[in-house]
Amino acid sequence: MTVVDNEPITFDVDAAEGFLRMFHIAHPEAGPVGPRLAAMRDEIAETGTYRHTTEELAYGARIALRDSGWCTSGVPWRRLKVRDLRGFRNAAAVAGECVEHLRLAANGGEIRPLVTVFAPDTPDTPGPCIWNEQLIRYAGYGDGTGDRRYTRFTDAVQGMGWRAPATPGRFDLLPLVVETAHEGAKLFTVPPDVVREVLLEHPELPWFGQLGLRWHAVPVITNMRLTIGGITYPAAPFNSWFVGSEIGARSLADENAYGAARPVAEALGLDTSTERSLWRDRAVVELNRAVLHSFDLAEVTITDHHAESRHRLSWLRSRQRTSGNRPAFRLDPSAALRARTGGPARFSPAPSETTRPHSPGRLAELLRQRAGG
Incomplete structure (x- = not known):
């Protein structure tokens, strides 16, 4: 039995039946659910799992994005593009299609929401996973x-062979880490020419541009697993577009990330000797203003946290009760740890793999013992 994150791969037949019923209710043109349930049960009896149709996969991914709360305001979830790449299991192929996902999603600044689904976990062959957040x-x-949130991840990939620039900078792109059961963890460089970045300036503060701040245009989340009807897709990168405060308040202002609030406050002439002056709050407002202004100037899709708050309230009012049968994007604690620390690996070696390779002499001895027995 294959073990991932110290847990065996299991299968939930009830979740499969629940999802297929849900799909057929939403798609009456697919016909009665009975024959599909029978085919699913036969397939599970023969292989231990079943395969979603292209339509089932697309529907499940769209519902998962909508119900998981990751769908930002303005994203037309019913028309969300789902890239079906379930035949991709090798690390290099997965990395290459992640780069293609980024290229397609950037779309000249008019961000295109996408989901790319790679091979699922099966009883015999677990799917690939991506370490990066x-x-x-x-x-x-x-x-x-640089980004202090990823210091340990940076150390880990350097230990795996990644070389930082001769003069490390504040915005050096980390490599993509793709892990498969048959290859282990592999590093892949993200080509800089497909990474659109927005240089940040302020609508009223001419000195702001001298801070040298910038951010990438497309938030492609890569370390959440997609579960649909009992099947787990451990690598299913997806994106919508940024909320401005994710960049300004969380990534740039936070002391544990870039700590940009203090230099902004000092440039504004604020009293940073005490928190009661609320210098940090005032600096964050100007950072958020700079992000929204710069993305708008660069004609890159972005939303603000006020519009997003209204959207989230509407989502909370209308969302379905959580159920194990409903598709969802989920973040496992082990995946969250990998994204920040660069480990541990997802795939635990089987007992036969934990022993050292036998020498030719030792193998001959074992064969003689077995023959004598």
Whole structure:
């Protein structure tokens, strides 16, 4: 039995039946559900799992994105493009299609929401997984340069062979880490020419541009697993578009990330000696204004946190009760840990794989013992 994240791969038949009933209710043109349920049960009896049709996969991914709360305001979830790449299991192929996902999603600045679904977990062959939290993340170094949230991840990929630029910068692209059961964890460089970045300036503060801040245009989330009808797709990157405060308040202002609030406050002449002056709050407002202004100026899709708050309230009022039968994007604690620390690996070696390779002499001895027995 294959073990992933120290848990065996299991299958939920009830979830499969629940999802297929849900799909057929939403798609009466697909015909009665009975024959599909019978075919699913036969397939599970023969192989231990079943395969979604293209239509079932697309519907499940759309519902998962809508119900999981990751669908930002304005995203037409019913028309969400789902890329069916379930035949891709090798690390290089997965990495290459992640880059293609980024290219398609960037779409000249008019961000296109996408989901790319790679091979699922099966009883015999687990699917690939991606360690990175997002396809585009910036390195963090021990001296405080860069994104401090990813200092340990940066250390880990350096230990795996990644080389930082000769002069490390604040916005060095981290490599993509793709892990498969048969290849282990592999590093892949994200080509800079497919990464659209927005240089940040302020609508009223001419000195702001001298801070040298920038951010990437497309948030492609890569370390959440997609579950649909009992089947788990451990690699299913998806994107909508940024909420401005995700960049300004969480990534740039936060002391544990870029810590940009303090230099902005100092440039504004604020009293940073005490938190009671609320210098941090005022700096965050200007950072958020700069992000929205710069993305609009660059004609890159973005939304603000006020519009997003209204959208989330509407979503909370209308969302379905959580159920194990409903499709969802989920983040496992182990996946969250990998995205920040660069480990542990998802695939635990089987007992036969934990032993050292036998020497030819030792193999001959074992064969003689077996023959004598």
